[in-house]
Amino acid sequence: MTEKDLRERIKEVAVEHFDTNGYHGTTIRNIAKDVNCSLPMIYYYYKNKKELFDEIIKKEFFNLLKKQASLLKTDNIIDFYTKFIFDLNSLSNYDKKVYRLGIKVYLSFEGDEELMKLMDEWEKSILPRHREILKPHLKNVNNEKAIVRTLVHLLETMIENIVVKNRYLPEDEIREEISIVLKS
Amino acid sequence: MTEKDLRERIKEVAVEHFDTNGYHGTTIRNIAKDVNCSLPMIYYYYKNKKELFDEIIKKEFFNLLKKQASLLKTDNIIDFYTKFIFDLNSLSNYDKKVYRLGIKVYLSFEGDEELMKLMDEWEKSILPRHREILKPHLKNVNNEKAIVRTLVHLLETMIENIVVKNRYLPEDEIREEISIVLKS
DNA sequence: CTACAATACTAACGAACGTTAAGTAAAGGA
DNA sequence: TCCTTTACTTAACGTTCGTTAGTATTGTAG
Structure with missing residues (x-):
C-alpha cells in the first residue's frame, strides 16, 4: 500500500486535479479516490484544501x-x-x-x-x-x-x-x- | 426595476463573477444576488450555468x-x-x-x-x-x-x-x- | 374588462461539498 | 506487558450547490 510516501502521492494527484479542474473544480473526495486512500487521510497530512494548494x-x-x-x-x-x-x-x-x-x-x-x-x-x-x-x-x-x-x-x-x-x-x-x- | 434588459444585466454580472471566481467558483445564487433578482430568473433566461458561460x-x-x-x-x-x-x-x-x-x-x-x-x-x-x-x-x-x-x-x-x-x-x-x- | 402570455417569485429537491468526530489497527519503546 | 504514538478507517455533520415545481404578478391584445 505504502509504495511511496502517501503525503507525496496526495500532492501529485492534487496537482493533476487542480491543473485539470481548477481550485474550485477540484474536490478532496476525487483526490482521495485517485490516490486510493480514505478521504480523511488528506486532512491527516494537510490542514485543508487551501493548504494543499498553497504548498504546491x-x-x-x-x-x-x-x-x-x-x-x-x-x-x-x-x-x-x-x-x-x-x-x-x-x-x-x-x-x-x-x-x-x-x-x-x-x-x-x-x-x-x-x-x-x-x-x-x-x-x-x-x-x-x-x-x-x-x-x-x-x-x-x-x-x-x-x-x-x-x-x-x-x-x-x-x-x-x-x-x-x-x-x-x-x-x-x-x-x-x-x-x-x-x-x- | 427593469432599467435595463434583465437578461443582459445577468450576463454582465456573470462576466464579473466568472472572471473573478472562475467557472466552478461562481454560483448562480451570487449572480442573482448581485443582479438583485430571484434565483430562478437566471434559469428563465439561460438554460443552465454552462449555457450562460458559453454565451459569454x-x-x-x-x-x-x-x-x-x-x-x-x-x-x-x-x-x-x-x-x-x-x-x-x-x-x-x-x-x-x-x-x-x-x-x-x-x-x-x-x-x-x-x-x-x-x-x-x-x-x-x-x-x-x-x-x-x-x-x-x-x-x-x-x-x-x-x-x-x-x-x-x-x-x-x-x-x-x-x-x-x-x-x-x-x-x-x-x-x-x-x-x-x-x-x- | 377579460383572457392569456410573459415575467417574476417562494420554496424546496437531491446531490455534493469541506470538514471532523470517534474509533480501530499496527508498531515500537518502556 | 502496557502504553503511547502513528497511520488509517467508517460515518456523519452542517452547508451550499445546481436545478425545478408551483404560484403569483404584470403587461397587453381582443
Whole structure:
C-alpha cells in the first residue's frame, strides 16, 4: 500500500486535479479516490484544501522556478536562451503541471492575495535579472532596455506555449525568434 | 426595476463573477444576488450555468475578437500594430473582463472541449492573417515566417499584460518592442 | 374588462461539498 | 506487558450547490 510516501502521492494527484479542474473544480473526495486512500487521510497530512494548494505553489512551483533560474549560462547568449526555453519541452509531466498551475496564479486566474504577492515579487525580479545577463552583450546599443523587455516578453509567450498549451517548440524556431530580437 | 434588459444585466454580472471566481467558483445564487433578482430568473433566461458561460465566450468574446481584427490599417505597419495594441488600454471594463475570460479558455484553463475547439480554429487563423498583413512590408527578407511568428508571440504577451494582468502599456514602449521585431 | 402570455417569485429537491468526530489497527519503546 | 504514538478507517455533520415545481404578478391584445 505504502509504495511511496502517501503525503507525496496526495500532492501529485492534487496537482493533476487542480491543473485539470481548477481550485474550485477540484474536490478532496476525487483526490482521495485517485490516490486510493480514505478521504480523511488528506486532512491527516494537510490542514485543508487551501493548504494543499498553497504548498504546491509555494514549494513545488517556486522550486521549479529557482532551479530554472540557476541554470549555468554559456558564453553565447543566443545559445543560452535557446537552451533555456528548449529544455522546457522535456520537463516531466508533473513539473509541467506544476508550472502550469503557477502561471495560472501568476495571471491571477487562481489563488488568493498572498500568493499573488509572491508572484508580484518574483515578477519584479525578472527584468533586472535578464538585464544583468544581457548587459555585456548589449554594450553598443541605445535601446538596451527595450530589447531586454522585448526578449522577456517573447520568452514568456514561448514558455506559455510549451508549458500551458503543451506544444512542442522546435529548437530552431526558438533560436530564430530569439535571434530576431537580440540581433536587431 | 427593469432599467435595463434583465437578461443582459445577468450576463454582465456573470462576466464579473466568472472572471473573478472562475467557472466552478461562481454560483448562480451570487449572480442573482448581485443582479438583485430571484434565483430562478437566471434559469428563465439561460438554460443552465454552462449555457450562460458559453454565451459569454461564444458571443461576447468572439465578437470582441472580430471587431478588433477588422480594424482599419494604416499604411505604416508599425503605427498599425502599435495602435492595435495600445487601444486595448482603453477597452471598457466589461470588454476587458470578457477578453480575460476568453484568454482563460484559450489557455484551456477553463471551458470544455467544444469551446477549446473554437479557440483552436481561431488560433489557426492568426498566423496567416498577420502574414497577409505583413507580406508587402517584408519583401526583401529571408526569414519572413520567423518574423511573423515572433511578432505574433510578442503581440500575445502585450495583450496579456494589458487585458489579463490589467497593466497599462504606454504607446512608446509598445512601439519600441514592435519596432525591434519588424526592423530586424 | 377579460383572457392569456410573459415575467417574476417562494420554496424546496437531491446531490455534493469541506470538514471532523470517534474509533480501530499496527508498531515500537518502556 | 502496557502504553503511547502513528497511520488509517467508517460515518456523519452542517452547508451550499445546481436545478425545478408551483404560484403569483404584470403587461397587453381582443
